Amino acid sequence: MSILDETHAPKLRSFVATANGHPDFPIQNLPIGIFSRGRAERRGGIAIGDAIFDIGLALQSDLFQGEAQEAAETAAASELNAFLGLGTSARIALRRRVSALLAADSSERPQVEACLHQSSDCAMHLPARIGDYTDFYVGIHHAMHVGQLFRPDNPLLPNYKHVPIGYHGRASSILASGTAIRRPNGQTKTPDAEAPTYGPSRRLDYELEIGVFVGPGNALGEPIAIGDAAEHIAGFCLLNDWSARDIQAWEYQPLGPFLAKNFASTISPWVVSPEALAPFRIAQTPREEGDPQPLPYLFDEQDQRQGAIDLELEVAVMTEGLSRKGLPPHRLALSNTRHMYWTVAQMITHHASGGCNLQPGDLLGSGTISGPDLAAAGSLLEATEGGKSPIRLASGEERLFLEDGDEVVFTARVRRDGYVTIGFGSCRGKVLPALHTLRS
The missing domain is CATH 3.90.850.10 (Fumarylacetoacetase-like, C-terminal domain)
Structure with a gap:
């Protein structure tokens, strides 16, 4: 079973204002999905309040290291099958790093803000290729x-x-x-x-x-x-x-x-x-x-x-x-x-x-x-x-x-x-x- 860590802390807040008190997507959630914006290709993102954190853009800004980077490289794809197949350790590594990046006291806030899109400007798609x-x-x-x-x-x-x-x-x-x-x-x-x-x-x-x-x-x-x-x-x-x-x-x-x-x-x-x-x-x-x-x-x-x-x-x-x-x-x-x-x-x-x-x-x-x-x-x-x-x-x-x-x-x-x-x-x-x- 999954254990509790700093990502679940009830006092944790995000610099994304809409995340604080959001009924679905506060910083304690961080669900992953596949989105597109305009004519751009589909890619992986993470919901935070009324915004989407673009994993691919974050990779370009060198915001990940180690196991979190390996997980992010997989999660940035146009479908999540390979990421889902990585298992628990990869999910936890990505979650903990994204939580730190989006936290109110994030030292990388300027780079992270450049990786955010308004959800209303994006279309959501099936998260994975569902084989069965x-x-x-x-x-x-x-x-x-x-x-x-x-x-x-x-x-x-x-x-x-x-x-x-x-x-x-x-x-x-x-x-x-x-x-x-x-x-x-x-x-x-x-x-x-x-x-x-x-x-x-x-x-x-x-x-x-x-x-x-x-x-x-x-x-x-x-x-x-x-x-x-x-x-x-x-x-x-x-x-x-x-x-x-x-x-x-x-x-x-x-x-x-x-x-x-x-x-x-x-x-x-x-x-x-x-x-x-x-x-x-x-x-x-x-x-x-x-x-x-x-x-x-x-x-x-x-x-x-x-x-x-x-x-x-x-x-x-x-x-x-x-x-x-x-x-x-x-x-x-x-x-x-x-x-x-x-x-x-x-x-x-x-x-x-x-x-x-x-x-x-x-x-x-x-x-x-x-x-x-x-x-x-x-x-x-x-x-x-x-x-x-x-x-x-x-x-x-x-x-x-x-x-x-x-x-x-x-x-x-x-x-x-x-x-x-x-x-x-x-x-x-x-x-x-x-x-x-x-x-x-």
Whole structure:
């Protein structure tokens, strides 16, 4: 597990004024991402308040030495895969040096100021080339809520508490935050229909998740021990795994999600490091009495003591009606990653346990993270009780599922007494109408 050092000090301040008191990007965070400015090429940068620290420019100014320089040279590239693959020591070296450079008492302030860009002048991109994407199902309250809708007498299938459930998703349709998504077409079948029809999904939904970027990988055929799994976690982001519930209901048996999921997934652009989250580590939520203990390959005492994160997750929607009336986005849910039944280390270990070779930049999704009540529901499927109970907005509009023009916004923050709050930025996407289907 990551240790605390001077970069977490609550009294630490930056000469970048907007960083001090920033809800997401104070100097204690320093997430990394890929940005571009104007027609310049994409390159690595670090968020600090309302600015971006340009790693490439800093290298040109000779602001790095030793291991921090080696890490910076890798992080300045147009994609972060190689940097993510360097591992913990390189991340810590870069973080500590950048923290010192951006600190209020930095002796190199004039050179560092020349390496800063206003975030509003920059575009953000996917942080890495995502070779593979796997979505898990570790939010137990979501699993229970959805199971109760379709299997009231048996909401959880027998394997859920024994094995971290997951499926292989589609990496090519993962989008950077702010990219609009197109309502998908597909086959649907209502319970009373004799045959399916093809057309736009009418039950489009979001899924409130966190994403995990894989750092150093493993060789094909070589598993990752649970005690070593944390070393393979390079960082975290927010993830919206958009879902077409009506398409999913018809197609998912017997092999699981297909078109209902592969049309789009959206992630936030900044990779928040395990080191930044170190003060907010908590014990894994104890299992209920009678639940099975994880099999030995999935159990580690330290992971149980520190493997969870106290991360608050929020989802809101901005509709055309709210916008016309000058109203703010409507909060739909407030949840927390403490509701994950399995830790991220357990997800990593199980994924590799059969011999699968994970690679730097691979993305793992947690699955929808809901709390025990509807106010913490991580999807509209749950919040509307399967489309039966509409959500009323301040604009007078109602929602059972997403409509064209709706923009879904995820945010997340960690808080703890004695430490500075940090966040993930936003993960947002607006729904565009489906394309007209063509007939041959």
